[in-house]
Amino acid sequence: MPGVPAASSEQTCAAKAMTAPVVSPRITARLERRIPAEIRHRELLFAAAAGLVFLLDQVSKNLVVVYLWPLGSIRLAGPLHLTYVENRGAAFGMLQNQTLFFVVVGLVVVAGLALSYRYLPTASPLLNLCLGLQLGGALGNLVDRLRQGYVVDFVDLVWWPVFNVADTAIVVGVCVMAYYLVRGQRPTRAVHHA
Numbered sequence: 097m098p099g100v101p102a103a104s105s106e107q108t109c110a111a112k113a114m115t116a117p118v119v120s121p122r123i124t125a126r127l128e129r130r131i132p133a134e135i136r137h138r139e140l141l142f143a144a145a146a147g148l149v150f151l152l153d154q155v156s157k158n159l160v161v162v163y164l165w166p167l168g169s170i171r172l173a174g175p176l177h178l179t180y181v182e183n184r185g186a187a188f189g190m191l192q193n194q195t196l197f198f199v200v201v202g203l204v205v206v207a208g209l210a211l212s213y214r215y216l217p218t219a220s221p222l223l224n225l226c227l228g229l230q231l232g233g234a235l236g237n238l239v240d241r242l243r244q245g246y247v248v249d250f251v252d253l254v255w256w257p258v259f260n261v262a263d264t265a266i267v268v269g270v271c272v273m274a275y276y277l278v279r280g281q282r283p284t285r286a287v288h289h290a
Contacts, residue, residue, distance in 0.1 A: 137221070138221070138224050141221055141224045141225055141228065142224045142225075142227055142228040142231075143228065144228065145224075145225050145227075145228025145229050145231075145232060146228040146229075146231040146232035146235065147232065148232065149228070149229055149231075149232025149233055149236065149261065149262065149265040150232040150235050150236050150239075150262075152261050153232070153233065153236030153237075153260060153261040153262040153265070154236060154239065156250070156260065156261050157236075157240065157248040157250070157260060157261075160178070160180055160248055160250040161180075161248060164178055164179075164180045164250060165180045167180075168180055169252065175253050175254045175255060176251075176252070176253060177252040177253075177254060178250050178251070178252065179249075179250060179252035179258055180248070180250060181248070181249040181250065181252075181258045182246040182247075182248065182249075183246055183247045183248070183249045183258070184245065184246040184247075186198065198241050199238065199241050199242060202234060202237065202238035202241060203238065205230075205234045206231065206234050206235060206238060209227055209230055209231045209234065210231065212227065220276070222272065222276055223273060223276055225269075225272075226268075226269040226270075226272050226273035226276065227269070227273070228269075229265040229266070229268055229269030230265070230266050230269035230270060230273075232262070232265055233261075233262035233263065233264070233265035233266035233269065234262070234266065235262075236260075236261065236262035236265075237260075237262045237263070247260065247262075248260060249263070251264070
């Protein structure tokens with residue numbers, strides 16, 4: 097427009113800033129609140145362990161159903177066999193055909209693990225890994241029970257009940273966590289003054 101001076105780039109930026117939408121202080125406070133890196137890593141370790149165990153468990157069970165079910169059992173090496181088993185009970189064949197009971201117990205365990213994780217904000221990476229292993233295993237077996245009414249087991253050591261990836265993750269997670277908790281609560285030695 098003739099006679100009107102062109103706006104400088106500083107004036108243009110200032111005008112844009114004045115016309116930008118106003119963000120409420122509440123939203124600004126939320127945006128400024130940052131999650132410490134330690135908590136992000138803890139959550140990532142927990143979720144990655146649970147997700148990886150769940151994925152490995154479900155994939156291995158699907159492969160067993162497709163390829164091992166028609167064969168029943170194959171020997172790999174020494175006492176190690178792969179044997180297709182539909183486990184409708186608990187460990188060692190106890191409480192057969194109690195699917196509703198195991199679904200309820202599975203839901204309680206999953207909720208308990210999720211809650212215990214949330215209330216351990218300063219837990220070590222090892223403890224977070226153990227909780228993730230347990231959660232992934234519990235979810236793997238729970239999904240089987242909900243989907244088909246039984247858990248597919250396939251690792252057979254002949255001298256031990258047949259088990260699966262989820263069972264292994266749960267046992268390893270519980271054992272390492274128990275060791276961690278016992279080791280972490282050792283009584284301190286008394287210092288004797290002469």
